[in-house]
Amino acid sequence: MDSRTQDARRVGGTLDLNGSEVQPDDLLRGAVTAVGDAAYRWSIEDDRLDWGPAASMLFGISDISAIAAHRDFAARIVLDGPSRYERICLLHESDPGQGVPYELEYQIRDDFGGLRWVEDRGRWYGGADGAPAYAIGVMRAIDERHRREAQLVRLSTYDELTGLLNRVRLKEALSEALIAAQRGRQNSAFLLLAVDNLALINDAFGFDVADEVIVRVGERLSGLARRGDSFGRYAGNKFGIVLNNCSEERLDDVCERLLAEVRDKVVVTARGPVAVTVSAGSIALPGHASSVDQALARAEEALGSAKQRMRNSHVIYAPSRERDKTRLRNINVADELITALNDRRIRIAYQPIVDSHTGETCIHECLVRMERPDGTIVPAGHFVPVAEKLGLIGLLDYRVMELAVATLRERDDVKLSLNISGRTIGDRLWRDTLASHLHAESGFAERLIIEITETVAIHEIEELTDFVASFRELGCQIAIDDFGAGYTSFRNLKTLDVDLVKIDGSFVIDLVNNPDNQFFVRTLVNLAHNFNLPTVAEWVSNDAEVAMLRDFGVEYLQGFHLGEPAMSLPASRVSDPISSTRLRAAPA
Incomplete structure (x- = not known):
């Protein structure tokens, strides 16, 4: 190391690229200039401002001598409240000996009529009496920061x-x-x-x-x-x-x-x-x-x-008191339902679907029930509408599917019909879970009918088409439930390629004495037969309706008159489990 380098280090200096000695003050001044900041020295006693070389560009003022006096500089400042002098010099009464720091932000008018935001940071030093004598500081452009902050404020306030x-x-x-x-x-x-x-x-x-x-x-x-x-x-x-x-x-x-x-x-x-x-x-x-x-x-x-x-x-x-009561009831039913799901107190009631000619049970429909802690059974009408309104129906459908699969596993002599909601059509977990059971257990799919309500068939035709195709490919059969309530087009029935049509029970009520219902049911049956689709009549309540529906060509019947929902299946084997071939056969 040569003597010149040693001397430079001894006094705290360094060398530039040309080997010339650079003092610390020069290094600091160069760094401040390089980043575009403006250093200054303010002689408070005689109102003089000495600016660093970057001040002109920072402020947009071509002749920096125009702000060599603090009063001229202050005239360009836009600042609400106390002046720059007051904020800096009156912040403390005196300098305790190490100077008094200050920091503030304001806008400066440039030579072009614009306003520029600057951050002003420094420290003032007192004279013999401790009062402000001079200040040394640095000013930095903060326009971009203010723009970002203003944008954030706007985004937090305005759409x-x-x-x-x-x-x-x-x-x-x-x-x-x-x-x-x-x-x-x-x-x-x-x-x-x-x-x-x-x-x-x-x-x-x-x-x-x-x-x-x-x-x-x-x-x-x-x-x-x-x-x-x-x-x-x-x-x-x-x-x-x-x-x-x-x-x-x-x-x-x-x-x-x-x-x-x-x-x-x-x-x-x-x-x-x-x-x-x-x-x-x-x-x-x-x-x-x-x-x-x-x-x-x-x-x-x-x-x-x-x-x-x-x-x-x-x-x-x-x-509305009535509306408030309904809401309170919905909340209570929802709590009751969730507790029943968690406690595994959701049950299946099995209602028989019989052959209209032989009276033999061919299918059992799985109807959801809730068991209370005291053992009483609650019908679906008490909690299913609430589950649909509050988005809990998917949980119910999943549990009923698990119970139906367990029944198929325990009883290889029954054929079950399983209702699902429109929400479940798009539930990938439900679909994948049932599909995995059908793949794993031989013969399950052939003993399972999936019932889809007519309103779902109307509004979800594209998604439903994929659903029907995937489960029919696995071997399941598909039924349209409540047919006639929503006036599903028969073109949709053909597109979906369903296996069975269940006539809405509202058209079966008082069938014998209601000519309009008779005409409607006969028309539905004839149209279904044109598509080679067997029909099921729901809500059958007496022998006269059984005879009339049989005469209309309805193949299968369901209702309390033929068998009420029971919490367990009959012990004996059903005599005539319906086959896929039979379901698709044309009526006699």
């Missing part, structure tokens, strides 16, 4: 698609209105509006046009909002309005005006005009809600009621 208030901010506005209403300062209301049939617009025009519709509808509705009201996009196709100083008596007029604003003028989109309507649900505050969540839930409920009526409808929430 990206419409530019309206987002759900979070709308809930905050609703909370403020509810608190004010509860304190008696004013009545308020909350409206929830939804674009009708947006899915149809998606299908007909595409998602981009649907987004345009949402934006245009939002613009129209926001144009009717009063000053002080809060309007925003609640979710998807839904908008919310917090109406301050609005009584319940005025809600009808307000809703009608909002609906008319959308209904009476078509929405012009990039692909042409689109006729649009909205429906609304509203709730008066504070009378009908004690919390934000309750207000939102009840507005959703009112909106759901409006949508059930027709397009372009509105409903104002009103309390």
Whole structure:
């Protein structure tokens, strides 16, 4: 190491690329300049500012001497509240000896009429009396950081698609209105509006046009909002309005005006005009809600009621004891059902399906039951509708399938018919589990009929076609249940390639005395026979109906008159288990 390097190290210096000695102060000054920051020294006593070489570019001020005096620099600062001098020099009364640090942010006017955000960090030092004498600091450009922060604030407040208030901010506005209403300062209301049939617009025009519709509808509705009201996009196709100083008596007029604003003028989109309507649900505050969540839930409920009526409808929430009782009952039944599932107290009742000519049992339908802890058996009507409403029906279907498989394993002399819900059609776990049992156990598939309700056949035809094909390939047979209740097209029956048609029991009730039912059942049977499909009549209640249905050509009968559901199968072997060949045979 040569003597010059040793000298440089001895004084804390270093060498540049040319071998010249660089002092620490020079190194720091070069680093600050390289990153675009501006160092400065401020002589507070004589109001002088000495700037580093990057200041001109940082501030957008071509002649840096224009801000050589602090008063000139301060004249370009945009800062709310106390001045820069006050914030820096009056922060502490005196310098304890190590200087007093400071940090603040503000905007500087450049030579082009713009404003630039800077971060100002430094430390001031006191004179003999400890009062501010001079300061040394660095300024850094923070425009990009402020843009990011502003964008985050906007995203947290406004909806990206419409530019309206987002759900979070709308809930905050609703909370403020509810608190004010509860304190008696004013009545308020909350409206929830939804674009009708947006899915149809998606299908007909595409998602981009649907987004345009949402934006245009939002613009129209926001144009009717009063000053002080809060309007925003609640979710998807839904908008919310917090109406301050609005009584319940005025809600009808307000809703009608909002609906008319959308209904009476078509929405012009990039692909042409689109006729649009909205429906609304509203709730008066504070009378009908004690919390934000309750207000939102009840507005959703009112909106759901409006949508059930027709397009372009509105409903104002009103309390209902009957509805509250129903909800409480649903909650109790749901709790009871979940407990029964966990305790393995879901059972199967077996109801016989008999040959209309011989009276021999051919099939047993598996009907779900719930056993209470005291051993009493609860019929399906008590809990299945609740399970369907609350999304628990899939759990029930899975358990009934397990029980049916166990029965097939225990009794090789029975043929079972298993009902499934529309939700289960798309349940991959249910399908895979049953398929694995059918693969593992020889002869199971040939002794199992899967019943699908007619409403599922109408609405889920594509998914159902795949379901039917996969289980028929395994050897199962497929029946359409409640046939006639939903008027399934026979083209769908042909597409699905089902094996059996079960006539809805409502057409069998009072069959002997009801000519309309007689005509309908006879027509259904004839049409089914044209497709080579055997039929089953449900809810058969007397011998006269048995005779008439037999004369109509119905092959199989089911009802309490022929056998009530039993919690266990008969001990003896069924005499005539129906075969796939027989099911497909044309009627005699």
